Amino acid sequence: MRAKGWRELIREDFWPPPFCPGCGHGILMGAIMRAIVQTGLDPSRVALVAGIGCAGWIPTYIACDTLHTPHGRAIPHAAGIALTRPDLRVIVIGGDGDLSSIGGNHLIHAARRDLPLTVLCANNAIYGMTGGQTSPTTPPGERTATAPRGVGERPFDLCALVAGAGAGFVARGTVVRPQALEGLLGKALGHPGFSFVEVLTPCPTQVGRRKGLSPVDHLRTLGERTVPLARWRTLPSEERAARIPVGILRGGDEEGSWT
Amino acid sequence: MDERVLIQGNEAVARGAIHAGCRFFAGYPITPSSEIMHCMARTLPEVGGVFFQAEDEIAALAACVGASWAGFKSMTATSGPGFSLMQEEIGYAVMTETPVVIVDVGRAGPSTGQATKPAQGDYLQARFGSHGDYELVVLSAWSVEEAYRETVRAFNIAEELRCPVVLLLDEAVGHLREDAALVPLPVTERRKGPLGGRYFGPTPEGVAPMPPFGSGARLHVTGSTHDPTGRRMTQDPRVQGELVAWLSEKVLGRREELFRYEAWDVDDAELVLVSWGISARAARAAQLQLRQQGYPVGLFRPITLWPLAPAVLTEVLGDREVLVVEMNRGQLAHELSAMLGPERIRTLTVTDGRVISPGRVAEAALAALEGRG
Ligand code: SF4
Numbered sequence: 001m002r003a004k005g006w007r008e009l010i011r012e013d014f015w016p017p018p019f020c021p022g023c024g025h026g027i028l029m030g031a032i033m034r035a036i037v038q039t040g041l042d043p044s045r046v047a048l049v050a051g052i053g054c055a056g057w058i059p060t061y062i063a064c065d066t067l068h069t070p071h072g073r074a075i076p077h078a079a080g081i082a083l084t085r086p087d088l089r090v091i092v093i094g095g096d097g098d099l100s101s102i103g104g105n106h107l108i109h110a111a112r113r114d115l116p117l118t119v120l121c122a123n124n125a126i127y128g129m130t131g132g133q134t135s136p137t138t139p140p141g142e143r144t145a146t147a148p149r150g151v152g153e154r155p156f157d158l159c160a161l162v163a164g165a166g167a168g169f170v171a172r173g174t175v176v177r178p179q180a181l182e183g184l185l186g187k188a189l190g191h192p193g194f195s196f197v198e199v200l201t202p203c204p205t206q207v208g209r210r211k212g213l214s215p216v217d218h219l220r221t222l223g224e225r226t227v228p229l230a231r232w233r234t235l236p237s238e239e240r241a242a243r244i245p246v247g248i249l250r251g252g253d254e255e256g257s258w259t
Numbered sequence: 260m261d262e263r264v265l266i267q268g269n270e271a272v273a274r275g276a277i278h279a280g281c282r283f284f285a286g287y288p289i290t291p292s293s294e295i296m297h298c299m300a301r302t303l304p305e306v307g308g309v310f311f312q313a314e315d316e317i318a319a320l321a322a323c324v325g326a327s328w329a330g331f332k333s334m335t336a337t338s339g340p341g342f343s344l345m346q347e348e349i350g351y352a353v354m355t356e357t358p359v360v361i362v363d364v365g366r367a368g369p370s371t372g373q374a375t376k377p378a379q380g381d382y383l384q385a386r387f388g389s390h391g392d393y394e395l396v397v398l399s400a401w402s403v404e405e406a407y408r409e410t411v412r413a414f415n416i417a418e419e420l421r422c423p424v425v426l427l428l429d430e431a432v433g434h435l436r437e438d439a440a441l442v443p444l445p446v447t448e449r450r451k452g453p454l455g456g457r458y459f460g461p462t463p464e465g466v467a468p469m470p471p472f473g474s475g476a477r478l479h480v481t482g483s484t485h486d487p488t489g490r491r492m493t494q495d496p497r498v499q500g501e502l503v504a505w506l507s508e509k510v511l512g513r514r515e516e517l518f519r520y521e522a523w524d525v526d527d528a529e530l531v532l533v534s535w536g537i538s539a540r541a542a543r544a545a546q547l548q549l550r551q552q553g554y555p556v557g558l559f560r561p562i563t564l565w566p567l568a569p570a571v572l573t574e575v576l577g578d579r580e581v582l583v584v585e586m587n588r589g590q591l592a593h594e595l596s597a598m599l600g601p602e603r604i605r606t607l608t609v610t611d612g613r614v615i616s617p618g619r620v621a622e623a624a625l626a627a628l629e630g631r632g
Pocket residue numbers: 018019020022023024025054055124128129202203204205206
C-alpha cells in the first residue's frame with residue numbers, strides 16, 4: 001500500500017531523532033521519506049539497512065523494515081535481502097566512514113556486481129559520532145582530532161570510486177538543496193540495478209565548531225561550493241577544481257565525464 | 260529421500276542443509292570447507308534457493324543474516340581464518356536473535372597454519388569468540404552420516420532458539436568419504452507470527468516470533484541494546500541487564516535437552532575417555548581394544564559441544580577418572596575441569612596437524628590407569 005504522505009513514514013514511537021542542531025541528517029531523512037512517497041513505493045515493501053555512525057540512525061526513525069547492522073556491514077546484509085527478495089526495494093544509508101572506510105570493500109563489490117540496491121552516503125567528511133576523526137573523504141589540510149596538524153592524505157571521490165567499480169547510476173546532491181536531492185533519490189530508487197547517491201552534508205558539531213563556522217554559514221559554504229554538473233562543465237578548469245559538480249553523474253541525460 | 264550413499268563429509272553437510280530447508284548460502288573460498296560451498300552453488304538454484312559468493316567471510320555471514328531476516332533459512336561454511344573474521348557477525352546474530360548456521364571445518368592453526376591438516380583448535384573460539392556476554396550452540400560430528408544429521412539439527416535449533424548455531428567439524432571428517440544413510444529427519448519451520456509488535460526477547464512467552472521483512476511488521480532490528488519492540492535503549496541499565504541475561508538464559512535454560520552424547524562401557528569403567536569429532540574415532544578404537552584386553556575403560560562422546568550439561572556429565576561420569584582426547588591443547592578439557600574439578604581430568608592432546616592414532620590413545624589410557632594406583 002502506498003503512503004499518502006511522508007508523515008506516515010515517521011516511526012512515531014521512536015521519535016525524536018538524536019541529531020545535533022544544524023546537522024544535515026534530518027534533512028536527508030525527510031528527503032528519503034518524501035522520495036519513497038513520491039515514487040509510489042509501498043513502505044512495507046521497503047527495507048532500510050544501515051551501519052553504525054550518525055547517518056546510520058536515519059532509518060531508525062522511518063517506519064519501514066529496518067536492519068541496523070555493525071559498523072561498515074550494511075551493504076552485505078542488504079545483499080542478503082536483495083538477492084532473496086526481489087519484491088523488496090532495499091536502501092542502504094550510511095556515512096562516509098561507515099561506507100567507504102570500514103565498509104569500502106563491500107561498497108565497490110556491490111557496485112561491481114550491480115546488486116539491486118540504492119546506496120545513500122551522507123558524506124560530511126568526518127567521523128561525527130566518535131569525536132571528529134579523519135575519514136577517507138576529509139579534504140587535505142583540514143585539521144581533525146586525528147590530524148591536529150592537518151590531513152596529509154588524498155580523499156576519495158566517492159562517485160568516481162563507485163563509477164569506476166561499475167555502478168550504473170551515480171548522483172551527487174546536497175542537503176542545502178533538499179528538493180533537488182529528493183529528485184535524485186527518486187531517480188536512484190527507480191534505477192533497477194545498483195544506484196549510488198552521495199549526499200554532501202554538514203557536521204556542525206565536529207567540523208563546523210573546529211572551523212569556527214556557524215551551522216548556517218556551514219550550509220552556505222557547502223551551497224557555494226557545489227554547482228550543477230552542466231554548469232560545472234562550462235567553468236574554466238581552475239574554477240572547476242574549486243567546485244563540486246552535483247546532479248546525476250551517470251545513468252541519466254547528464255551522463256558524461258566530471259572527473 | 261532415504262538413501263545409502265558413499266559421500267564426503269562436506270557434501271553431507273550440504274545435503275543436510277538442503278533437507279533442513281536452507282535456501283540461502285553465502286561463503287568465501289577456503290580450504291578445507293570449500294566443497295560445502297560448491298555443493299550449495301550447484302544445488303540451491305534447483306530448489307528455488309540463492310547462492311552468493313561474497314567478497315570476504317565478514318560479508319558472507321552478514322549476507323546470511325540479511326537473508327534470514329528476508330525469511331530464508333541461511334548457512335555459511337568456513338575454516339579457522341574465515342571463522343575469525345565471522346566473530347563480529349556472530350555477535351550481531353546473537354544480539355538480533357537471528358537464526359543462522361555456521362559450519363567451521365577445523366584446520367591446523369593459529370593463523371594460516373596448515374590449511375589441509377585437521378585440528379580441533381577452534382572449540383573455545385566457537386563458544387567464546389565474539390565480544391560481550393552471550394551463549395550460542397555448538398555441535399560436532401564424528402562421521403559423514405552424523406555431519407548430515409547434525410546439520411539438520413543445527414537448523415532446527417537455530418529456528419527454535421533464534422540464535423546462531425555452529426557446526427564444528429575438522430578437515431578429517433569434512434574430507435572423509437564413507438557410507439552414510441541420508442534419512443528424512445524432522446524439520447523445524449520458522450515461527451513468523453503473530454505480528455504483535457514484540458519481536459525480541461525477553462518476552463513472557465519465551466522466544467519471540469520472527470516475521471520476515473516485507474510482511475508489514477515494520478521491524479526495527481538492531482545490534483544496539485533494544486527492548487522487545489526493537490527500540491534502541493542504549494542508556495537504560497535495566498534493559499541492558501535483562502537483554503544480556505535473556506540471550507544467555509534462553510540457551511542455557513535448554514542445555515539438558517540440547518546436550519546430545521554417546522557413551523560406551525562407562526558403568527563399570529575406572530577410566531572414561533572423553534573425546535569428540537574425529538578424535539573420538541581413535542578413542543573408540545583404543546577403548547574397544549583395551550576392553551578386549553580386560554581394562555576397565557569407557558568412552559564418552561559429546562556431540563553437543565556447547566552448552567555442556569553439568570548434570571548429565573555428573574550423572575554419566577560419576578566420580579570416575581577422565582582422560583580427555585582432543586586435537587588441541589586441552590580446550591574441552593578446560594571446560595570439563597571447570598565443571599567436574601581439575602583433579603580427575605587428564606589430557607591427551609595432539610597439535611601436529613595429524614589425527615590422533617588409536618595406539619597413542621591406548622598408551623595414554625594405560626598410563627592413566629597405572630598412575631591412578
Ligand atoms: S556529530 Fe555531526 S553528523 Fe553526528 S549528529 Fe552531530 S552534527 Fe550530525
